[in-house]
Amino acid sequence: MTGIDAILYHNGFGMAAVGITIVFTALVVLSLVISQLHKLLIIWDDRETYINKACRFFSVLKPKGGLVPKKAKKESKAAYVINIKESSRQFSILIQSIGEPFSLPELIRIAESLGIERPYSTVSHLIAGNLIIPDQKGFFLWNHEAYNSLSRRS
Amino acid sequence: MEMFIDFFSNTGFALADYRNVIMLCIGALFIYLGIARHYEPLLLVPIGFGILLGNIPVFKGLGLSIYEPNSVLHYLYFGVTQGIYPPLIFMGIGAMTDFSTLLARPVLMLLGAAAQTGIFLTFLGALALGFAPNEAASIGIIGGADGPTAIFLTAKLAKNLIGPIAVAAYSYMALVPVIQPPIMRLLTTRKERLIKMEEPRQVSKRERLIFPIIAVLLCCYIAPAALPLLGLLFMGNLLKEAVVTERLAQAARTSVIDTxxxxxxxxxxxxxxxDVFLTGKSIGIFVLGALSFCVATASGLIFAKIMNLFLKQKINPLLGAAGVSAVPDSARVVQMVGQAEDPTNFLLMHAMAPNVSGVIGSAVGAGILWSFLVG
Known part of the structure; x- marks a missing residue:
């Protein structure tokens, strides 16, 4: 059997239509989820604020005990600033010793070997804070100006 | 003298016929294309040499042929017929692949889905030409442009066609730089080819870590039959992104995948x-495979143009051609065609998004066809 008859006999049109629909469904669902992923992560990072908002909205749970009040949030931000200053100081010394320009994997490897805590996220924060900047040739440089202004802020 | 004649009658020279000579020429051509032309040398050289090995006529019963149950080649072939090798290759691919561009611009994933239309249209074409449904599905999957996926599905549905389908799939993958550019130029205008893509956003390490877990759960819950391929693909990727498992990722992307x-x-x-390969069916498979590949490329391009009707920030429709999952060749071809129009237009990084989503799409497509037709 050949031609349209063969396709109809084997329910080919049905299989093809369902097949392509499932492929699209899988990839559309996946793309929708991953398009929201970074937003979900931002919410997760700031979850205390959202929990407090939710508590206030429902007025059922008063934020106390385990929940972090707004003041504490400010404190954690302050702690973060102190941490980033401390981290930048450590990495400034480290980069001086390895020289510029430097590669990120090399920097992280040395930081790890020296026992610096969470080198990946620290380097990520330093990049976000413009303290580590790309040299447009695949390597990175230490932003001395940004570091000096951060130091002066203390 | 009689002993000499007896010995001669058992040599390859006496047992060979013209079909063996044709296959030896094909094997030599593969080796030439791989070594001299650099067309997928890591695949074409072993396949070409395998063709030479398979077409040395041997005396039946000595356990030499790949189809004799007690031969060494038969034991090695077990990994193909049972679908063991393709998922291991997927693990290596996962350990090599950076999904950042996909995470930065998930909408490009739809191009990977669109290109899989070629699989299902060719499936219909093969049915219309009189192939059995399981054979038609195995032929259609060539349009996925993914050798391991094609071998995996064929091993599950039509073991007798593994040879021609694998050779067709890998040949067309190797010929991506020849097959795709004319279709790309035919279906896009110069203005469209000149579109520059905006810089993708930075993707955090946490996103890259979470992605393989979400992707495997979502895809395999929707299409469970894609589990062997996608399961290992995303495990390989998790090994890479986890950093603490760097040794395992290194093994997956080097020694495991190479072996x-x-x-x-x-x-x-x-x-x-x-005698197994040179049949009318093989010719049909090669013709339909080429058609499948062309339809897949065209589907991706046309879908990209349709997307542009709705998107504020237009995408370069050439990216649609990278939806076929020949990683990274079709992405390279997109870059090449884009740069032919404008040397300052860099599309490679953007083309990797539909390219890797094509890998996911073709594995899902294979899983669906397998679940439809198994048994």
Whole structure:
């Protein structure tokens, strides 16, 4: 059997239509989820604020005990600033010793070997804070100006 | 003298016929294309050499042929017929792949889905030409432009066609730089080819870590039959992104994938014995495979143009051609065609998004066809 008859006999049109629909469904669902992923992560990072908002909205749970009040949030931000200053100081010394320009994997490897805590996220924060900047040739440089202004802020 | 004549009658020279000679020429051509032209050398050289091995006529009963149950080649071929090698290759691919561009611009994933239309249209074409449904599905999957996926599905549905389908799939993958550009130029205007893509956003390490877990759960819950391929693809990727498992990721992307590629290429090549390979069906498979590949490319391009009707920030429709999952060749071709129009237009990084989503799409497509037709 050949031609349209063969396709109809084997329910080919049905299989093809369902097949392509499932492929699209899988990839559309996946793309929708991953398009929201970074937003979900931002919410997760700031979850205390959202929990407090939710508590206030429902007025059922008063934020106390385990929940972090707004003041504490400010404190954690302050702690973060102190941490980033401390981290930048450590990495400034480290980069001086390895020289510029430097590669990120090399920097992280040395930081790890020296026992610096969470080198990946620290380097990520330093990049976000413009303290580590790309040299447009695949390597990175230490932003001395940004570091000096951060130091002066203390 | 009688002993000499007896010995001569058992040599390859006496047992060979013209079909063996044709296959030896094809094997030599593969080796030439791989070494001299650099067309997918890591695949074409082992396959080409395997074709030479498979077409040395041997005396039946000595346990030499790949189709004799007690032969060494037969044991190595077990990984192909049972679908073991393709998922291992997927693990290596996962350990090599950076999904950042996909995470930065998830909408490009739809191009990977659109290109899979070629699989299902060719499935219909093969049914219309009189192939059985399981054979038609195995032929259609060539349009996915993913050798391991094609071998995996064929091993599950139509073991007798593994040789021709694997050779067709890998040949067309190797010929991506020849097949795709004319279709790309035909279906896009110069203005469209000049579109520059905006810089993708930075993707955090946490996103890259979470992605393989979400992707495997979502895809395999929707299409469970894609589990062997996608399961190992995303495990390989998690090993890479986790950093603490760098040793395992390193093994997956080097020794494991290299070993499996050698075994797979060589045994697939050896399975193309002239009497099994040179049949009318094989010619049909090659014609339909080429058609499938062209339809897949065209589907991706046309879908990209349709997307542009709705998107504020237009995408370069050439990216649609990277939806076929020949990683990274079709992405390279997109870059090449884009740069032919404007040398300052860099599309490679953007093309990797539909390219890797094409890998996911073709594995899902294979899983669906398998679940429809198994048994």
């Amino acid at each position: 499996v590629t050698i075994l797979l290429g060589m045994t697939v090549g050896a399975s193309t014995q002239a």
